[in-house]
Amino acid sequence: MTDEVLVISTSRLSLDCNEAFAFFIPSNTKGLKFICRESFVGGDSSYNYPLSSRYEEMDSIVVFDNVLVPWDRVFFYDNVEAADDFLNRSSFHTFAYHQVVNRQIVKTEFLLGVAQLLVEAINVGEYQHIQEKLSEIIIGLETMKALLGKSENDAELDEWECMRPSMIPLQVASNIFPRIYPRFSEIIQLIGASGMVSIPTERDFHSEIRADLEQYLQTEGMNAEDRVKLFRLAWDLTMSSFGTRQTQYERYFFGDPIRLSSSLYKNYPKAQHVEEIIKFLDLKNERTSD
Numbered sequence: 031m032t033d034e035v036l037v038i039s040t041s042r043l044s045l046d047c048n049e050a051f052a053f054f055i056p057s058n059t060k061g062l063k064f065i066c067r068e069s070f071v072g073g074d075s076s077y078n079y080p081l082s083s084r085y086e087e088m089d090s091i092v093v094f095d096n097v098l099v100p101w102d103r104v105f106f107y108d109n110v111e112a113a114d115d116f117l118n119r120s121s122f123h124t125f126a127y128h129q130v131v132n133r134q135i136v137k138t139e140f141l142l143g144v145a146q147l148l149v150e151a152i153n154v155g156e157y158q159h160i161q162e163k164l165s166e167i168i169i170g171l172e173t174m175k176a177l178l179g180k181s182e183n184d185a186e187l188d189e190w191e192c193m194r195p196s197m198i199p200l201q202v203a204s205n206i207f208p209r210i211y212p213r214f215s216e217i218i219q220l221i222g223a224s225g226m227v228s229i230p231t232e233r234d235f236h237s238e239i240r241a242d243l244e245q246y247l248q249t250e251g252m253n254a255e256d257r258v259k260l261f262r263l264a265w266d267l268t269m270s271s272f273g274t275r276q277t278q279y280e281r282y283f284f285g286d287p288i289r290l291s292s293s294l295y296k297n298y299p300k301a302q303h304v305e306e307i308i309k310f311l312d313l314k315n316e317r318t319s320d
């Protein structure tokens with residue numbers, strides 16, 4: 031939910047000047063329409079739907095139907111050069127990436143906590159393939175944290191005297207996360223196995239089948255009600271409509287991952303490494319590209 035909508039042209043080579051603008055306007059501006067998807071809130075109970083009952087965020091297509099954008103809401107317009115430069119020179123990209131990588135780290139810590147509690151609840155921590163799967167999450171988490179730390183250690187003052195984190199490590203982290211998040215979600219499903227579907231509701235625990243549930247769904251270290259509570263969280267995180275939307279969201283959060291890696295490839299300074307190989311081989315060719 032937002033009070034304001036921010037619209038910024040994406041920078042690309044063939045930008046037409048009619049497409050080169052940036053502005054922000056209130057969400058209730060006349061003519062602005064939000065076409066929403068159906069809600070993914072499973073219900074009000076935080077026992078049954080621990081995430082979707084509390085953290086659902088809507089996705090919508092925004093339609094501008096004859097909308098008046100006042101001049102004092104326009105950052106620039108009809109300006110290809112500004113559109114091309116704005117996101118990078120203004121630090122928008124750098125600080126947006128920095129905030130997002132922080133968010134992704136916190137989310138990975140949450141996934142690791144859920145995965146480890148599942149392991150403890152069903153007592154499968156002794157199996158090596160389970161340890162390997164948990165290590166995969168730990169490696170992802172520590173890689174993201176190391177990249178965030180590097181971006182902060184390599185921070186420099188920009189031309190406006192603003193301290194900016196280094197962009198390359200943040201770009202690398204943003205390329206890694208859309209690939210590892212779906213795998214982490216899969217790891218939780220693989221550990222949870224049939225427990226991800228044998229998940230009675232809060233109401234069932236207050237009905238005549240309670241004794242059966244307590245008998246057959248308990249584990250060595252957890253009573254049935256708590257165990258189901260945990261498994262419902264794992265399900266809502268990875269398998270419910272809320273959970274699968276999370277996976278799709280992380281895949282596409284910063285745009286298409288293929289085009290993200292292509293942008294990293296194009297912007298990464300490679301010339302020095304190529305020069306070393308040319309020197310090593312004593313090549314005489316004049317180089318024409320980076």
Ligand SMILES: Cc1cc2nc3c(=O)[nH]c(=O)nc-3n(C[C@H](O)[C@H](O)[C@H](O)COP(=O)(O)OP(=O)(O)OC[C@H]3O[C@@H](n4cnc5c(N)ncnc54)[C@H](O)[C@@H]3O)c2cc1C
Pocket residue numbers: 089275278279282283284285286288289
């Ligand atoms: C849950 C969710 C929430 C989102 N929230 C926001 C948001 O708040 N704000 C926002 O701006 N965006 C948001 N997005 C949109 C997201 O940025 C886009 O999904 C992303 O940019 C990809 O665009 P697209 O979905 O139109 O896919 P398309 O561009 O149609 O791509 C579809 C497929 O074709 C391939 N493809 C298409 N063109 C090319 C090409 N030129 N080169 C190589 N491969 C290509 C892609 O790799 C992909 O596999 C959200 C997306 C999701 C899923």
